[in-house]
Amino acid sequence: MSGKGSNSVKVRHYNERFVLDAIRRLKEASKSDLARAASLTPAAVAAIVDGLESSGFVKQVGKRFGQRGSPSTLYRLTPERIYSVGIKIGRRALEAVLVDFAGEIRARESHEYRFPDPDLVLKAGNMALATFEKLVDGLGDASIVGVGIASPYFLGGWSEELGFPDDLGSRWEAIDLATCFATPAKTPVFVENDATSAALAELVQGAGVRFRDFMHISIDTFVGGGLVQGGKVHTGPHGNSAALGPLPVSPSSLDSVAAKPARYQSLLHRASIYVLVNHLRSRGVVINRVRELDPLPPEARAPLFEWIDDCASALVEAIIAITSIIDIEAIVLDSILPRPIHLELLARVQTQFNQTSAIGIVAPEIVPGQFGAEASSIGAAMLPFSALLAPDSGVLMIGKDRTKLLSALSTLAGAKGNGSNPTPDNLPA
Helix, strand or coil: CCCCCCCHHHHHHHHHHHHHHHHHHHCCEEHHHHHHHHCCCHHHHHHHHHHHHHCCCEEEEEEECCCCCCCEEEEEECCCCEEEEEEEECCCEEEEEEEECCCCEEEEEEEECCCCCHHHHHHHHHHHHHHHHHHHHCCCCCEEEEEEEEECCCCCCCHHHHCCCCCHHHHHHCCCCCCCCCCCCCCCEEEEEHHHHHHHHHHHHCHHHCCCCEEEEEECCCEEEEEEECCEEECCCCCCCCCCCCCEECCCCCCCCCCCCCCCEEHHHCCCHHHHHHHHHHCCCCCCCHHHHCCCCHHHHHHHHHHHHHHHHHHHHHHHHHHHHCCCCEEEEEECCCHHHHHHHHHHHHHHHHCCCCCCCCCCEEEECCCHHHHHHHHHHHHHHHHHHCCCHHHHCCCCCCCCHHHHHHHHHHHHHHCCCCCHHHCCC
């Protein structure tokens, strides 16, 4: 902010964002709670909360008794005020969710496929959008304020590992994800990497309550990561920060993994679901989706635990490398595995990490993610809300074209009623 100035109006705009973000994280809070969280005077918070309440974005949900003085009035976000759509384009399925203002899933759609053929993916996504739009149209003055799209980088790549058509990568390179779906006219669309979106879901709705600095590791078809520092997701100058797949680790002990002359393997080739599927197949256990492992077939138990041991040791190597470079509080480990299997993997990682003698690092907590297979789609749905809610020092800059938060929210939420459509320029950056 060197060389820049701010004024009281812009400081108020920033504080409005901070208060809304605090209400979201705390779930419900009194004005005194918010004043402490935001380090603001009670009078300043009272004015902001009263404005949010009169605009319909927060509501009273009762009182807190048992403390000194008068009972405190508690406030929460008004869930039905506005909605967001999150779409995850996966390598094996498209997942879509409709999320309300409080972050709860109101509807979900899932479409599976053998590989992400663009025509099939676009059709599935448009079907989900049409379903959600129809649902919200029946909710009075409610409206969808944005669409978030989460997708792996190099979506059509790795054809050798997954058996995809050779031309799939080039077909996806020709598609602009920001414009490919039939979104309502001028509805803001946000595009982000799937693993980064999963990290955002944890920051906003999950581990972010306890930790402001963590690495999120997603075990999906391929392993991926997302970095959170200071309560913000960091994507880097190329949007590829924390891309854990290429991280070098020692060779796999699994006989189903082709031996290579290289001294190291990439984490992608050890801690990914496709490796598990191939290992099971090598033992005569053929599955198409990991949900087929719940309940666990008896013949799958031995090869599954062989993979868990191998995957855990690779993840421990990665965690040591990560924490050698980045000072973080926690590793949040999540996956698309059935929950009992995921928790077994988590326990193996915790045990193996505790048995290491890594010197010179501060050991992070290793904790489970909360969203499993829905993490990326939920995170995608958080992208529009984060554009509206997340505290951003940019709103303090004089000379920037920033829109007052309440005005922007009212514009977006009122678009349905007045026949206008919000544009991306309405969004406070």
